[in-house]
Amino acid sequence: MGDFQPRSQPALRRRRQLIQRLFLIGSVSLLLLVLIFPSWRATILPVVSLGLLSSTEDLQLQTVRYYDLSAVQGTADGWEKEERVLMCTPLRDASSHLPMFFSHLRNLTYPHHLIDLAFLVSDSKDNTLEMLSSMLGELQADSDPHMPFGEISVIHKDFGQKVTQDVESRHGFAAQAGRRKLMAQARNWLLSATLRPTHSWVYWRDADVETAPFTIIEDLMRHDKDVIVPNVWRPLPDWLGGEQPYDLNSWQESETALALAETLDEDAVIVEGYAEYATWRPHLAYLRDPYGDPDMEMELDGVGGVSILAKAKVFRAGVHFPAFSFEKHAETEAFGKMAKRMGFSVVGLPHYTIWHLYEPSVDDLRHMEEMEQERKAREKEEKEQAERSERVNTLFQDAKTESEIDNAFVRDDMETKGKEQKASEDSKKPEAESVEEMKADKSSKAPEQEEQKAPEPLKNKNLKDAEEVSAVKPAKE
Amino acid sequence: MAVARPMRRTSPITFFLAAFLAFGFLFFLLSPSSSATTAGDTSQQRREDAADHPLSPPTKPFLKSQPVRNDGLKAPPPVVHYDLNKLTTTSDSADKGERVLILTPLARFYPEFWDNLVHLDYPHELISLGFIIPNTKEGSAALSALESAISKTQNGPIPSRFASISILRQDFEPPLQSQDEKERHKLENQKARRESMSRARNSLLFTTLGPATSWVLWLDADIIETPATLIQDLTGHNYPVIVPNCYQRYYNNDHKQMEVRPYDFNSWIDSSNAQSLAESMGPDEILLEGYAEMPTYRTLMAYLADIESPNPRRVIELDGVGGTALMVKADVHRDGAMFPAFPFYHLVETEGFAKMAKRLGYQVFGLPDYFVYHYNE
Numbered sequence: 001m002g003d004f005q006p007r008s009q010p011a012l013r014r015r016r017q018l019i020q021r022l023f024l025i026g027s028v029s030l031l032l033l034v035l036i037f038p039s040w041r042a043t044i045l046p047v048v049s050l051g052l053l054s055s056t057e058d059l060q061l062q063t064v065r066y067y068d069l070s071a072v073q074g075t076a077d078g079w080e081k082e083e084r085v086l087m088c089t090p091l092r093d094a095s096s097h098l099p100m101f102f103s104h105l106r107n108l109t110y111p112h113h114l115i116d117l118a119f120l121v122s123d124s125k126d127n128t129l130e131m132l133s134s135m136l137g138e139l140q141a142d143s144d145p146h147m148p149f150g151e152i153s154v155i156h157k158d159f160g161q162k163v164t165q166d167v168e169s170r171h172g173f174a175a176q177a178g179r180r181k182l183m184a185q186a187r188n189w190l191l192s193a194t195l196r197p198t199h200s201w202v203y204w205r206d207a208d209v210e211t212a213p214f215t216i217i218e219d220l221m222r223h224d225k226d227v228i229v230p231n232v233w234r235p236l237p238d239w240l241g242g243e244q245p246y247d248l249n250s251w252q253e254s255e256t257a258l259a260l261a262e263t264l265d266e267d268a269v270i271v272e273g274y275a276e277y278a279t280w281r282p283h284l285a286y287l288r289d290p291y292g293d294p295d296m297e298m299e300l301d302g303v304g305g306v307s308i309l310a311k312a313k314v315f316r317a318g319v320h321f322p323a324f325s326f327e328k329h330a331e332t333e334a335f336g337k338m339a340k341r342m343g344f345s346v347v348g349l350p351h352y353t354i355w356h357l358y359e360p361s362v363d364d365l366r367h368m369e370e371m372e373q374e375r376k377a378r379e380k381e382e383k384e385q386a387e388r389s390e391r392v393n394t395l396f397q398d399a400k401t402e403s404e405i406d407n408a409f410v411r412d413d414m415e416t417k418g419k420e421q422k423a424s425e426d427s428k429k430p431e432a433e434s435v436e437e438m439k440a441d442k443s444s445k446a447p448e449q450e451e452q453k454a455p456e457p458l459k460n461k462n463l464k465d466a467e468e469v470s471a472v473k474p475a476k477e
Numbered sequence: 478m479a480v481a482r483p484m485r486r487t488s489p490i491t492f493f494l495a496a497f498l499a500f501g502f503l504f505f506l507l508s509p510s511s512s513a514t515t516a517g518d519t520s521q522q523r524r525e526d527a528a529d530h531p532l533s534p535p536t537k538p539f540l541k542s543q544p545v546r547n548d549g550l551k552a553p554p555p556v557v558h559y560d561l562n563k564l565t566t567t568s569d570s571a572d573k574g575e576r577v578l579i580l581t582p583l584a585r586f587y588p589e590f591w592d593n594l595v596h597l598d599y600p601h602e603l604i605s606l607g608f609i610i611p612n613t614k615e616g617s618a619a620l621s622a623l624e625s626a627i628s629k630t631q632n633g634p635i636p637s638r639f640a641s642i643s644i645l646r647q648d649f650e651p652p653l654q655s656q657d658e659k660e661r662h663k664l665e666n667q668k669a670r671r672e673s674m675s676r677a678r679n680s681l682l683f684t685t686l687g688p689a690t691s692w693v694l695w696l697d698a699d700i701i702e703t704p705a706t707l708i709q710d711l712t713g714h715n716y717p718v719i720v721p722n723c724y725q726r727y728y729n730n731d732h733k734q735m736e737v738r739p740y741d742f743n744s745w746i747d748s749s750n751a752q753s754l755a756e757s758m759g760p761d762e763i764l765l766e767g768y769a770e771m772p773t774y775r776t777l778m779a780y781l782a783d784i785e786s787p788n789p790r791r792v793i794e795l796d797g798v799g800g801t802a803l804m805v806k807a808d809v810h811r812d813g814a815m816f817p818a819f820p821f822y823h824l825v826e827t828e829g830f831a832k833m834a835k836r837l838g839y840q841v842f843g844l845p846d847y848f849v850y851h852y853n854e
Contacts, residue, residue, distance in 0.1 A: 020492050027496045059520055061527050061538040063631055063641045069648035069680060070612060113553075116532065136556040148553030151532035155688060157561040188813040193559065193688040197535065197645055313648065318679035318815040324836040341819050 067197035074200040074311035076224035079110055083200035084150065085217060086312065089207055090120045090186050095128045097207040097357065102135050104209065106147065110217040115203075116151040118194035122186055123158045153194045159186060177269035177330065184321035184331035187305070195315055202315055204308040210235070211355035212307065219352065220309040223295075226344035227310045227336065229303045231288050234356040239371075240364070245285030246356040248272045249304035249333050250348045256280040261328040269330045272302070284348040292351030300348045301340055302333035307354055314344050519602045520635055526602070530554040534687030535643040536578060536605040559688035566691045566806045570712040571599055575691035576640070577708055578807070580607045581698050582677050584615060584651075586622035587852055589701035595630055599708040601639050607685040609645040609677050619698075620644070643685050647677055664768050671763075671826040675818035678800070678826070682810060693810060695803040695827075702726075702850035703802065710847065711804035714792060717839040718809060718831065720744050721847040722782050723801040739779030740851040742766045743799030743828055744843050746776040755823040763820045766797075766828075778843045787846035795843045796835070800827035802849045805834075812837050 075081060089101070108115070117136070121129050132154060140148045159182055187204075195202065203217055212230075213219060220228045232247035249272055257279035261270060270277050284298060305321075319339045326334040327341075336346050360368060528539040532554045544552040567573050577599060597604070608623065610616045623644070631638050652669040682693070692712055696703075700723070704710060711719050723741035728734070743766055751773035755764055765771060778795065805814075814837055817829035824832050831841045 016489065020489060023489075023492065023496065027500060031500060059523055059538075059635070060541045061523060062531070062541050063538040063638065064627060064644070065535050065641070066644045066646075067684075068646040069684075070646065073648060133556065133558070140553045140556060151530070151554050152556045153688065154556065154558045155561055156558065185812055189561065189811045192683055192686045192811045193534075193561065195683050196532075197643065197684040198532075199684075316648075316680040316683055317676050318683070318818055320813045320815060323813050324833075324838075 065197075069197060069313075069316070072198060072200040073313060074221075074224075076222050078200055078221050079114070079218060082111075082114060084196075084198050085110065085115045085201040085203050086118060086191075086195060086199045087115050087203045087205060088118045088120075088187070088190050088194065089205055090122070090183070090190055091124065091128055091132065091207055092122050093124050093126045093128060094207045095124075095126045095131045098128070098131050098135060100210065100357075101207040102139065104212060104214075105139070105149075107214040108217065109214045112146060112149045115149050115217075116153075116194070116196070116199070117149050118153045118155070118190055120155045120157060120186055120190035122156075123160065129154075129156070151196070155190055155193050157186070157189055176271040176274070177325075180269060180271065180330040181323045183305075184323040184334070187321040187331070188323065191315060191320065195312065199312040202308075202310050202312050204305055204310075206306045206356075208357040208359075209306060209354055210357040213354070216307070216354065217309065219294075220349075223297065223347065223349075225297075225347045226314050227303060227308065227339050227346040229284070229300070229306075229308050229348045231284055231348065231350055231353045232304060232306045232356055233285065233288065233353050234358050236358060237360075237364075237368075239367075245283070245288070247304035247306050248283055248285055249302055250284035250300055250336075251279075251281040251302050251333075252299060253301040254279055254281040264328055267325045268328055269325050270328045270333075272333070284350055287350040288353060289351055290353075294349065294352040296349065296351050297347045298350050300346045301336055302329060303336040303346060303348070305332035305335075306356060308332070308335075310339075311344075314339055314342075317342055317344075319344065519600075523602050523635075523638075523640065526640065528557075533557070534689065535607070535685045536576065536641055536687035536689055538641045561688060564689070564691055564807075566712070566715070566808065568713050568715040570692065571603070571709055574600075574603060575712070576603050576605065576689050577692045577694055577712075578605045578607060578685065578687075578690040579694045579696050580678070580681050580685070581609075581696050582674065582681065583608045583610050583619055583623065583698040585698060586619040586626070587699060587701055588622075588626070589852070590698055591623075591626045591630075593701055593703055594696075595637060596705050597703075597707060598705045601637055603640065604708075605640045605685075605687075605690070606642045607645070607681050608643070609647055609681040611647045611651045611677070613651065616647070620646075645681055645684065647680065649673070649676065651677075664765065664770065667765055668763055668825065672818045675816035675826045675829070678816045679818065682815065686807060686810060690807045693805045693807050695800050695805070697801045697851075699852040700802055700849050701852045704847075707802070707849070708804075710789070711844075714790075714842065714844075716792075716842045717806045718798060718834055718841040719792075719804050719844065720778075720795070720798045720842070721802050721844045721849050722778055723799060723851055724779075724782075724848050725851045725853055727853050737784070737848070737850075739777075739782070741799035741801045742777050742779050743797055744778040744795055745773075745797045746778075746794070747796040748774045748776065750774040758823050761820055762823060763825050764823045764828075778845050781845040782848070783846055787848075789844065789847040791844065791846050793843050793845055795841045796831060797824065797828035798831045798841055798843070800830075801851060803827065809834050809837070809839050814839070 072083070074083060078085070094101075105117075119132060121132065136152055136154070140152065142148055191202070201217075201221065203220075216230070220230065229247075229250050231250075232245075233243055234246040236242055236244050251272060257270065257277075260277065260279060264270070270279065272279065272281070272283070281302075284300060287298065319335065319342055321331045322334040322338065323330065327337050329337055339346050523538065524540075526537060528534065528537040530543070531539050533539050565573055565575060567575065570577070579594070594606075610620050610623075627642055631642070652666070652673050678695070686693070692708070694708060694711070703721075707721075711721065722739070722744070724737045725740040726735055726737055729736040745766060751764060754771065754773060758764070764773060766773060766775065766777070775797070778793065781793065783791075800816075814830060814834040816826045817833065818825065821829040822832050834841055
């Protein structure tokens with residue numbers, strides 16, 4: 001036994017030493033490798049530490065979200081059921097409209113925390129983006145806990161539109177098809193980037209709406225339709241008729257239009273309100289009765305995009321704003337058509353009206369400039385006349401005594417006449433008051449009207465100068 | 478004493494302990510920097526990519542802790558800007574950090590599907606998943622299986638976790654309760670089934686697409702085998718819409734061995750026969766592939782595969798696509814290309830989608846020799 005042990009020990013020790021050395025080299029090289037390739041730590045450390053360390057690596061992130069879409073169908077009283085609304089507004093060179101738009105936002109009565117705001121800022125050359133950011137920042141930081149809105153997304157995307165945004169080029173017939181397709185593309189980008197599985201409703205609202213009820217979301221929602229639009233008019237200066245239908249894209253399909261569509265090629269786009277396409281469709285805009293029932297509904301096929309309330313399930317089903325010719329239409333009109341095609345209800349409210357901003361066309365501006373010049377000329381003339389008469393007065397001041405005698409006679413005469421007049425005026429008064437009331441009513445509907453009112457209505461107003469009006473004509477006749 | 482000394486010097490346990498201690502020491506010395514630069518690397522990126530508020534795109538994870546205002550109320554959601562001008566879709570998608578959204582209509586859960594998904598070697602922090610599950614009993618079973626698979630992956634090693642996962646429960650009844658293959662493929666059932674499928678796909682797509690996605694990969698729940706580089710390979714061609722060939726492995730009783738056969742016949746090149754057939758149809762009728770009643774004579778990609786000497790990079794132009802596996806640039810969907818749930822040029826679902834993409838000015842391509850494999854029922 002004494003012989004046996006010493007003999008075996010060197011072998012054992014040698015082997016042990018070998019193992020130790022290997023282990024040492026292994027661990028040192030592993031350490032070096034970890035130092036050299038930091039990215040290996042992620043894989044090596046959990047192995048070496050037997051998973052003990054991984055428990056500390058909780059990222060504090062929620063990565064899994066679960067949504068039940070049957071809970072977001074959209075109902076008539078969404079504000080009571082805490083239904084979320086996505087409000088979409090495409091913007092381009094719109095900085096002048098933003099203060100007005102934000103005052104509308106602040107006044108909305110639908111619970112603000114249930115409204116998610118989505119903006120698309122595209123191809124803007126003015127400071128739309130900076131203004132929007134600062135105004136949104138203010139809105140969310142408001143001390144009133146009921147003021148801040150829900151999720152706010154500002155999407156930047158330029159589509160390289162060459163078409164400028166002034167009224168003239170926006171409404172020219174030739175530019176329409178291309179413009180509508182680009183507009184459709186912009187709307188789709190905005191919606192697809194911001195629609196969430198939590199939304200029950202989507203409200204499209206343009207920034208250039210001047211007057212709309214604060215309760216508009218609830219008012220439209222109450223009808224419980226898949227797609228619903230109000231009537232959109234705009235105020236005009238008195239010399240253009242006071243007011244005018246604005247949105248002609250909300251209509252019912254007609255046989256004539258369907259027959260017309262048959263004759264056009266695959267990529268043609270029918271645009272409403274132009275002589276080139278006489279469709280004879282019943283338009284929502286022309287059916288307005290200022291004293292009509294605001295709840296009255298009208299079935300539509302095409303809709304305008306100024307203010308659309310739609311159930312989110314319409315968009316989830318795939319209805320969008322075709323940026324190609326869909327059944328010979330594009331953008332919002334084709335949106336209405338596609339919604340119909342998929343069995344959704346599309347209605348308009350002929351007597352529920354919102355007012356679009358009046359932006360004078362180039363001709364209108366020229367016209368107004370002419371009127372302004374006329375007014376100035378007249379004022380100048382009046383001033384000159386006043387000066388002249390003053391000069392005359394000073395010149396003839398000497399004749400004071402003579403005129404005093406004359407005046408005394410005149411005064412006596414006026415006093416007797418005045419008494420008579422007062423008696424007759426008393427009986428006329430109520431009538432005059434009611435006329436004044438009506439005037440006030442009108443101007444409250446169309447505040448801009450007052451501002452732009454010409455001092456003297458022009459008798460030879462040239463209707464064809466205002467291209468909006470001429471555009472309306474074929475459908476009217 | 479004489480015995481104890483060599484024992485102490487040579488004990489492997491001592492050595493092991495010393496090495497372990499030294500290692501542990503070094504590790505703890507290094508660990509503060511390690512969280513910033515290493516393990517690390519993706520956790521930091523993941524946290525930076527996360528949204529601040531739960532009200533945020535589903536393609537983003539969000540921070541669990543929420544900021545509070547001075548008055549003790551929860552802070553309102555922040556104003557978030559998304560610059561979609563900077564969103565790219567290029568052939569080196571992974572290097573450019575382009576985000577991929579994998580969308581899957583899920584009626585049944587196959588563990589093989591999930592395993593395949595987890596083994597995709599595209600950086601997982603750039604992958605978001607979206608599922609839509611029908612509101613049926615079968616769907617509930619699939620959901621619970623999916624959830625357990627998800628919790629395993631999302632609590633596992635950080636690099637294999639996905640950026641975010643959205644699970645949607647469908648809001649309408651599927652027209653057919655049966656997922657039975659034979660019943661499913663009956664002609665009269667096909668239209669209703671595919672229209673319902675379109676709605677499910679659109680619901681999933683338009684609520685999860687979000688502002689950060691560059692690519693959308695449609696991957697059916699019964700695709701159980703794809704190359705691990707599927708995303709890189711498909712985006713590598715940099716086409717607006719591209720579809721691999723979907724095959725199926727089966728046991729051939731005649732040859733007594735496993736073989737492959739074509740499965741998805743919805744990827745095709747149009748024919749004049751099909752077009753004249755479409756012209757004679759009513760507005761609500763649809764053309765379907767693979768039915769004897771309807772001889773379309775279209776060129777099917779399924780039969781264009783070169784099994785003997787495949788060239789996986791061979792590309793052909795198509796007119797219709799299948800949706801078992803389908804890579805689409807997110808811009809195509811953003812422009813409005815969706816899955817028509819109504820006859821669109823007498824086409825529905827993925828075939829209608831291809832038509833709509835073409836109407837929007839995009840081209841559609843297929844890879845006849847690049848295979849993905851369908852589950853065999």
